[in-house]
Amino acid sequence: MGPIIVVVELQNDAMSPATGELLTRARQLAQARSTRVVALGFGEAARSALAASGADDAVLVVGADPYVPTLAEAALRQMVRETSAGLVLLANTTMGMDLGAATAAAEGRPMVAYVTSLTAVEGGEFTATSQVYAGKLVAEVAVPEGSVLTVLPGSWPADDAVAGGTPVREVAVAPESAMELVRTIEPETGDVDITRADVLVSVGRGIQDPDNLELADELAEALGAVVSCSRPVVDAGWLPRARQVGKSGQTVKPKLYLALGISGAPEHLQGMKDSEIIVAVNSDPAAPIFEVAHYGATCDILELMPLLTELLGEAG
Amino acid sequence: MRIAVLVKDVPDLVEELELDESGRALAVDDLSYVPSEWDDQALEEALLLKEASGAHVSAVALDTGDIDNMLYAALAKGADRAVKLVGDYDRTMPGRQRARILADYLADAGYDLVMTGVQAVDDLDGQIAGLLGGMLGWPHASVVRDVAVGSGPVSFVQEYAGGRMAEFRSATPLVLGVQAAKKPPRYVPIARIRQVSRSATLEEVEAGAPSAESTLAVQRLYRPEAQGHATMWEGDAAEVAAALVALLDEQHLRS
Ligand SMILES: Cc1cc2nc3c(=O)[nH]c(=O)nc-3n(C[C@H](O)[C@H](O)[C@H](O)COP(=O)(O)OP(=O)(O)OC[C@H]3O[C@@H](n4cnc5c(N)ncnc54)[C@H](O)[C@@H]3O)c2cc1C
Numbered sequence: 001m002g003p004i005i006v007v008v009e010l011q012n013d014a015m016s017p018a019t020g021e022l023l024t025r026a027r028q029l030a031q032a033r034s035t036r037v038v039a040l041g042f043g044e045a046a047r048s049a050l051a052a053s054g055a056d057d058a059v060l061v062v063g064a065d066p067y068v069p070t071l072a073e074a075a076l077r078q079m080v081r082e083t084s085a086g087l088v089l090l091a092n093t094t095m096g097m098d099l100g101a102a103t104a105a106a107e108g109r110p111m112v113a114y115v116t117s118l119t120a121v122e123g124g125e126f127t128a129t130s131q132v133y134a135g136k137l138v139a140e141v142a143v144p145e146g147s148v149l150t151v152l153p154g155s156w157p158a159d160d161a162v163a164g165g166t167p168v169r170e171v172a173v174a175p176e177s178a179m180e181l182v183r184t185i186e187p188e189t190g191d192v193d194i195t196r197a198d199v200l201v202s203v204g205r206g207i208q209d210p211d212n213l214e215l216a217d218e219l220a221e222a223l224g225a226v227v228s229c230s231r232p233v234v235d236a237g238w239l240p241r242a243r244q245v246g247k248s249g250q251t252v253k254p255k256l257y258l259a260l261g262i263s264g265a266p267e268h269l270q271g272m273k274d275s276e277i278i279v280a281v282n283s284d285p286a287a288p289i290f291e292v293a294h295y296g297a298t299c300d301i302l303e304l305m306p307l308l309t310e311l312l313g314e315a316g
Numbered sequence: 317m318r319i320a321v322l323v324k325d326v327p328d329l330v331e332e333l334e335l336d337e338s339g340r341a342l343a344v345d346d347l348s349y350v351p352s353e354w355d356d357q358a359l360e361e362a363l364l365l366k367e368a369s370g371a372h373v374s375a376v377a378l379d380t381g382d383i384d385n386m387l388y389a390a391l392a393k394g395a396d397r398a399v400k401l402v403g404d405y406d407r408t409m410p411g412r413q414r415a416r417i418l419a420d421y422l423a424d425a426g427y428d429l430v431m432t433g434v435q436a437v438d439d440l441d442g443q444i445a446g447l448l449g450g451m452l453g454w455p456h457a458s459v460v461r462d463v464a465v466g467s468g469p470v471s472f473v474q475e476y477a478g479g480r481m482a483e484f485r486s487a488t489p490l491v492l493g494v495q496a497a498k499k500p501p502r503y504v505p506i507a508r509i510r511q512v513s514r515s516a517t518l519e520e521v522e523a524g525a526p527s528a529e530s531t532l533a534v535q536r537l538y539r540p541e542a543q544g545h546a547t548m549w550e551g552d553a554a555e556v557a558a559a560l561v562a563l564l565d566e567q568h569l570r571s
Binding site: 011066067068069070073093094095097098099100101102103104105106107108109110111112113114127130131132133134135136137138139140141142177178179180181182183184185186187188198199223224231235236237241242244247248249250251255256258263277278279280281284285286288290291293294295296297298299300303304307308311312 | 327329330332333357412415434435437438439440441442443444445446447448449450451453455456457458459471473474475476477478479480481482483484485486487493495496499500529530531532533534535536537538539540545546547548549550551552553554556557558559560561563564567569570
C-alpha cells in the first residue's frame with residue numbers, strides 16, 4: 001500500500017492536538033500495513049511541527065503560508081498523485097473540509113467525513129465509523145485503500161510527544177492566483193472570557209426567543225456563573241461571538257457546564273466535552289448531548305430556569 | 317453576477333430516525349424532510365447579495381422527490397429562478413452521485429458563483445461544495461460567511477477554530493460552502509408559498525444519470541452505543557431544580 005499522508009495543522013503556532021491524533025493512528029496503521037507515514041505541512045510556520053511529527057517523511061510546502069485553500073489543495077493533490085497515497089488523513093476542520101472532499105473528487109478517490117474511528121481489517125481494507133445526522137446515528141463504512149478521510153478532533157488519544165528531529169524536506173507548488181488572502185481577522189475579545197469561568201450556563205436554540213435570555217442571565221447571576229451558548233444563538237445575533245462554545249468558538253472546561261436547550265451536535269461537543277461535570281436539560285430524550293452529560297433531564301428549560309433561580313435565592 | 321444556490325432536503329432530526337430492514341440505511345419513505353439548514357443560510361446570503369448589488373439568484377435542486385415546495389419557497393423568498401434537475405433520482409442517492417450530476421449541470425450553465433450549505437447532516441461521503449470544487453476544478457472554500465460581490469472578484473470570510481477568520485478574494489467561477497448568512501434566514505408564510513406555486517413555474521432540466529463513482533459501502537447504521545449515558549433526573553421542572561441544587565451543594569459549586 002502507498003504511504004499514509006497526514007495533513008498537519010497548527011494551533012497557536014504549534015501542531016494542533018487533532019494532528020497529533022491523526023499521526024498517532026497513521027503510525028499504527030502504517031506499521032500494520034508495512035507502509036510509511038508522510039506528514040504534509042504548509043509554510044515555514046509548520047516546520048517545527050513537521051520536525052516533531054515522527055513521520056517517515058516530513059514535507060514542507062514552501063510559500064504556502066498564510067493558508068490559502070486553493071494553494072494547499074494543489075499541494076496536497078500533487079503529493080497524493082506522486083506517492084500513490086494509500087490513505088489521506090485530515091482533521092474535520094475548516095482546512096479538512098476545504099481539502100478533503102475536493103482532493104477525493106479530483107483524484108477519483110473515495111471520501112469519508114466525520115470519522116470517529118479507523119481500524120485495519122484483514123484482507124487489506126479499513127473500517128471507519130462516522131458520526132452522521134448531527135450525532136444521532138453512527139455509520140460504519142468499509143474504507144477502500146486510497147480513501148481520503150476527515151476525522152473529528154478528539155476521536156482517539158494521541159501518543160505523548162514523539163522523539164523530534166524528523167528531517168524536513170521542502171517542496172514547491174506552482175503559485176496559484178485564483179484566490180488571494182486579503183487579511184486575517186483575530187477573534188473578538190468579549191466582555192467576559194468564558195474559558196475562565198468555573199460554571200457556565202450555556203443556552204442553545206431551545207431558548208427560542210431573545211427575550212428568554214433574561215432567564216439565563218438571572219440564573220447565571222444566582223449561580224455566580226457566566227452565560228455561554230451554542231452557535232445558532234450567535235448567528236441569530238442574540239449573544240456575542242465571544243460567548244460561543246464549540247468548533248468555531250471557544251473550547252471550555254469548567255467545573256460545571258449546564259447545557260440548556262442544546263442538542264449536542266458534534267461541533268458543539270468538541271468545545272465542551274471535557275468539562276468536569278456536564279448537566280444537560282433538553283426536551284428530546286434522544287438528544288446526543290445526553291451521551292456526554294453526567295446528569296440529564298427532559299423538562300422545559302423555560303420552566304426550569306426561573307424555578308432554579310428562585311430556589312438558589314431562597315437557600316443562598 | 318449569476319448565482320446558483322444548491323438546496324436539498326434532509327430528514328427532520330426532531331423526529332425519530334427509523335432504519336430500514338437492512339440496518340444499513342434510513343427508512344427514507346417513513347421520514348419527514350426539511351430543507352438542510354445550511355442551504356437555507358446559503359440561500360439567505362445569496363438573496364442579501366441580490367438586494368445589495370443586483371445579483372441574479374437561481375435556486376437549484378435535484379429532483380429526489382417532493383422538492384417542489386422547497387423551490388417555490390426559494391422563489392417566494394426572492395430567488396429569480398428555480399431549477400429542478402430531473403432524472404432517475406431518489407433520496408437514497410449518496411452525496412458523491414449528487415455532486416457529479418450537479419457538476420455536469422453547473423459546468424456550462426454560466427454561473428459565476430455557486431453557493432451551498434457548508435455541510436448537511438447526511439453528507440457522509442463529503443461536503444457538496446468541496447466535491448464540486450474538485451470535480452469542476454474551480455476555486456472553492458468552506459465554512460464561509462460575509463460574501464460580497466461587485467464587478468470584480470468575489471470576497472468572503474472563512475472561519476477557523478477559536479473564532480479566528482480570514483478574508484479572501486477569489487476569481488470566478490467560484491464555489492462557496494456557506495456557514496452563516498449575514499442575517500437569520502427570512503421566513504415566508506405558507507400562504508405566500510402556495511400563491512407563488514400557482515403563478516410561478518419551476519424550470520425542469522434533464523440531467524445526467526447517477527454514476528457509481530467512489531460509492532461508499534455502509535455496513536451498518538446505528539444509534540450511538542451509550543458509552544456513558546447521563547444519569548437522568550425524572551420529574552417536573554421543580555424536581556429537576558431541586559436535584560440540581562443538591563448537586564451544586566454536593567460539589568461545593570454554590571457561589
Ligand atoms: C463548520 C461548522 C462549525 C460549527 N461550529 C459550531 C460551534 O462552534 N458551536 C456550536 O454550538 N455549533 C457549531 N456548529 C453548528 C452545529 O452543527 C449545530 O447546528 C449547533 O450546535 C446546534 O445548536 P443547538 O443545539 O443550540 O440547536 P439545535 O440543534 O436546534 O437544538 C436545540 C435543542 O433544544 C431542545 N429544546 C427546544 N426547546 C426546548 C425547551 N423548551 N426545553 C428544553 N429543550 C428544548 C431541542 O430538543 C433541541 O435538541 C457548527 C457547524 C459547522 C458546519
